[in-house]
Amino acid sequence: MDNNSTPQHWDIFCAVVDNYGDIGVTWRLAKQLAAEYQLEINLWVDDLHSFSHILPSLNPTLAIQSFNGVTIKQWHQPLVLEYRCGAVLIEAFACELPDTVIDTITACHRSSQQRPPVWLNLEYLSAEDWVEGCHGLPSLQHSGLKKYFYFPGFTAKTGGLICERSLFTQRDEWQADPQNKLDLFNQLGLSGIAAQDTVVSIFSYETPCLNALCKLWQTSAQKIHALIPLGRSLNSLSQLLPALANARAGQQFELGNLTLHILPMTDQTGFDRLLWSCDINIVRGEDSFLRAQWAAKPFIWHIYAQEDDYHLIKLRAFLQLYCHNLPPEIAKGYTALNLAFNQDDTTTLIEQWQTLNLANRPMMRHAKQWPIDALNDTDLASRLVQFVKNS
Known part of the structure; x- marks a missing residue:
């Protein structure tokens, strides 16, 4: 039939x-x-x-x-x-x-x-x-x-919330072996990434905050790799590096201790694995926002802008829920970081990025526990x- x-x-x-x-x-x-x-x-x-x-x-x-x-x-x-x-x-x-x-x-x-x-x-x-x-x-x-x-x-x-039955098990198995992320980076044509380097994936809308962060990362004490697909995120960095206007997937650009890698498009399974493999994820919209949570890694949410700044109400509602079990000083800093990114407040963003350290132990523990609590x-x-x- x-x-x-x-x-x-x-x-x-x-x-x-x-x-x-x-x-x-x-x-x-x-x-x-x-x-x-x-x-x-x-x-x-x-x-x-x-x-x-x-x-x-x-x-x-x-x-x-x-x-x-x-x-x-x-x-x-x-x-x-x-x-x-x-x-x-x-x-x-x-x-x-x-x-x-x-x-x-x-x-x-x-x-x-x-x-x-x-x-x-x-x-x-x-x-x-x-x-x-x-x-x-x-x-x-x-x-x-x-x-x-x-x-x-x-x-x-x-x-x-959308979550496949075996997703967390697959994620944990992937993250248990550091070689998995290095193999993935190699498959994507990303070279020069060592296991100890900081890797940030970026899938955002246009914002001057990306330009500000990349300028900061150039002077980082350790190597930082920013993984960016062709599209809206990349549009924000044309002033930083004009050559990005004609960038192609697979290219990379070195700026001090920052390396920009241009990502090819991937399917949803590949995108999940990318999020699992990065230390910090900057995501947009709804699907990527939720998958960043399931990745059990710290993230910044660039929410879709709405009239009368209604998107900031939605953002604050989520942050209040997400930060509930975080130590108060970390919750305050994480909230300020996300609000600054969504309000193009580059000064506050840089202050909070330098102060907070998204990869600190409380944030990492929280990122790991949150998916379990959120799924209910x-x-x-x-x-x-x-x-x-x-x-």
């Missing part, structure tokens, strides 16, 4: 925003649902070109293709491929579903022959207090159908499957 005609299949719609963030989350979720729950997943994506950067084997010109047990379908406006009602319909991050999809599920709702799918809006991750009260609430649509708002989060009363024994996919059963 075709996977489109079985009532057991799920459909996930994702409109790609900011290149990798939304598709990063939905791709991880789709893979996990297929692998761990044997669900037949259709992932509808409107921008296969951007998707191919994190799934290099994807062919952006093919309308239908399968990877990791997930069927990936090109989402055109209007929809060209046929949509059929499955067990679950997920619209990721309030993307607007095609009219034909709404018409089809409305027809299923009115039919006595077929049940409509459980309709969910997968929201963005937030640590704000109000998330608990809104998670799982239904909204009655014009068609008479209910759409449920599903909020990922850090507490037991939210939708949980149940990941997002598990809670999502249970939510659908209860619905």
Whole structure:
């Protein structure tokens, strides 16, 4: 039987925003649902070109293709491929579903022959207090159908966090042998990195803070390697080194005791291993932000800027939660560091970087314990499957 005609299949719609963030989350979720729950997943994506950067084997010109047990379908406006009602319909991050999809599920709702799918809006991750009260609430649509708002989060009363069952075991095995990271750096074409050197991965938006940090790192007492992919992070360093404007993956540039390495794009497994292998990770968005937490390493979160600085409210909510078990002086410094990075406050950033030392023992112990506490024994996919059963 075709996977489109079985009532057991799920459909996930994702409109790609900011290149990798939304598709990063939905791709991880789709893979996990297929692998761990044997669900037949259709992932509808409107921008296969951007998707191919994190799934290099994807062919952006093919309308239908399968990877990791997930069927990936090109989402055109209007929809060209046929949509059929499955067990679950997920619209990721309030993307607007095609009219034909709404018409089809409305027809299923009115039919006595077929049940409509459980309709969910997968929201963005937030640590704000109000998330608990809104998670799982239904909204009655014009068609008479209910759409449920599903909020990922850090507490037991939210939708949980994306985390594969074996992820922490794989991470611990990787980090137990220093040779793994050196082999990875070699595979990525990064030369000259010794086991004792400090390695920082950078995947941020544009900010003068990167320029300020790199100037500081040039005069470091020990060697520092900054690993930066082509793209938005690199744009911030053109004043520091004009040659970066024409940089290619695999190149490296030495500036005093700092070496800048230009990273090639990698798939999600490779990105996880990169985060596991670095001493400090500077990340952006949602998917990379969560994977940096699972890496059990200190990190800085460059949150996506919103109107009226609402992103700073979200950042403070997370920092309050994350710093809860840290010694007060370290919690204060770590909070100030992240706020400075997100407010382009280079003076405070440098002061806190020099004072805090992200690699100190309390920070390292906290980074290791935090993933265990944050997961709350149940990941997002598990809670999502249970939510659908209860619905």
